[in-house]
Amino acid sequence: MMPQTIEVRFKGTRKAYFLWDHEDDPLRIQDDVIVEVERGRDLGRVTATGDTAARKCGGCSGCSVGEAAEEPALPKLVVRRATAEDLKLHREIRGSEEEVRQKVIQRVRAHELLMKVSDTEWQWDRNKLTIYFTADKRVDFRALVRDLASFFRTRIELRQIGVRDEAARLSGVGRCGREYCCSTWLKELSPVNLGLAKDQHLSLNPSQISGGCGRLLCCLKYEHDFYVTARKRFPKEGKTLRTARGPEKVIAVDIFRERVFLRHEEQGSRIIPLVQLKTEMEQIGEVFITAESRTREGVRAADPSTGEGRRRRHRRGTSGGSEPQS
Numbered sequence: 271m272m273p274q275t276i277e278v279r280f281k282g283t284r285k286a287y288f289l290w291d292h293e294d295d296p297l298r299i300q301d302d303v304i305v306e307v308e309r310g311r312d313l314g315r316v317t318a319t320g321d322t323a324a325r326k327c328g329g330c331s332g333c334s335v336g337e338a339a340e341e342p343a344l345p346k347l348v349v350r351r352a353t354a355e356d357l358k359l360h361r362e363i364r365g366s367e368e369e370v371r372q373k374v375i376q377r378v379r380a381h382e383l384l385m386k387v388s389d390t391e392w393q394w395d396r397n398k399l400t401i402y403f404t405a406d407k408r409v410d411f412r413a414l415v416r417d418l419a420s421f422f423r424t425r426i427e428l429r430q431i432g433v434r435d436e437a438a439r440l441s442g443v444g445r446c447g448r449e450y451c452c453s454t455w456l457k458e459l460s461p462v463n464l465g466l467a468k469d470q471h472l473s474l475n476p477s478q479i480s481g482g483c484g485r486l487l488c489c490l491k492y493e494h495d496f497y498v499t500a501r502k503r504f505p506k507e508g509k510t511l512r513t514a515r516g517p518e519k520v521i522a523v524d525i526f527r528e529r530v531f532l533r534h535e536e537q538g539s540r541i542i543p544l545v546q547l548k549t550e551m552e553q554i555g556e557v558f559i560t561a562e563s564r565t566r567e568g569v570r571a572a573d574p575s576t577g578e579g580r581r582r583r584h585r586r587g588t589s590g591g592s593e594p595q596s
Contacts, residue, residue: 275323466494505520
């Protein structure tokens with residue numbers, strides 16, 4: 271049998287994939303393990319095993335588990351299960367990291383560097399100290415690394431991260447009153463843009479749609495597909511419809527209560543169920559055009575292979591008083 275692929279997570283959102291070759295004693299999720307790393311050994315917790323871990327690895331090129339590498343590196347192995355003594359040492363190391371961070375901050379100030387030290391992380395065997403920081407601009411920290419290496423007598427790695435990654439590492443409580451998604455279950459941070467808030471008709475006030483990191487809320491993506499799909503069944507806002515009362519402008523739509531807000535220049539505003547509006551327009555011989563059908567019609571009209579597309583090109587070519595070229 272092939273060695274078992276294991277996903278191991280460490281402090282914060284850091285994770286890596288390893289191989290476990292003890293077929294008679296398979297690892298399980300939440301097991302604490304000692305693993306081989308670039309410079310020594312580290313302690314982490316199993317978060318996925320077997321085929322699940324192999325799929326999440328996705329053919330990465332960072333180890334021999336992935337199949338996409340041109341020259342696969344030697345396999346990184348799970349050395350053994352962590353013992354009670356290993357876990358005790360791990361807790362002591364984690365408890366000392368805040369003191370280490372304060373010492374690093376002092377050295378940063380001494381070097382007058384414009385950077386914010388967010389977190390520090392000891393490797394389990396103390397062969398490496400990783401320092402995470404944020405900065406607005408590029409920072410030349412070569413002198414700082416030499417200073418810290420002589421002070422802590424270990425290998426120093428400074429890693430610049432973004433504010434969203436910083437929030438994921440440090441955790442906190444969001445506007446919803448619960449712990450940050452990025453610190454609990456949302457392990458892959460994907461881009462979030464302002465268009466998501468616009469599609470959901472949310473307030474564009476930054477204080478209302480931003481998380482603790484100062485960036486747009488990750489949860490704006492959760493229901494975005496539902497909003498986009500639901501709005502396709504409604505007429506486009508701002509469009510004028512011909513109903514039984516005459517021309518009425520679509521002011522807004524309520525996708526949850528299935529209602530449309532209309533306004534007539536003389537008879538004022540009204541709220542009508544979507545089904546009733548559709549029936550009313552069909553009774554007077556009007557075609558009920560939704561946002562989705564308008565999109566399909568626009569694509570068809572732009573397609574040069576359709577008759578409508580050819581007619582549109584012909585009209586553009588003959589308009590404006592110019593003679594067509596022979």
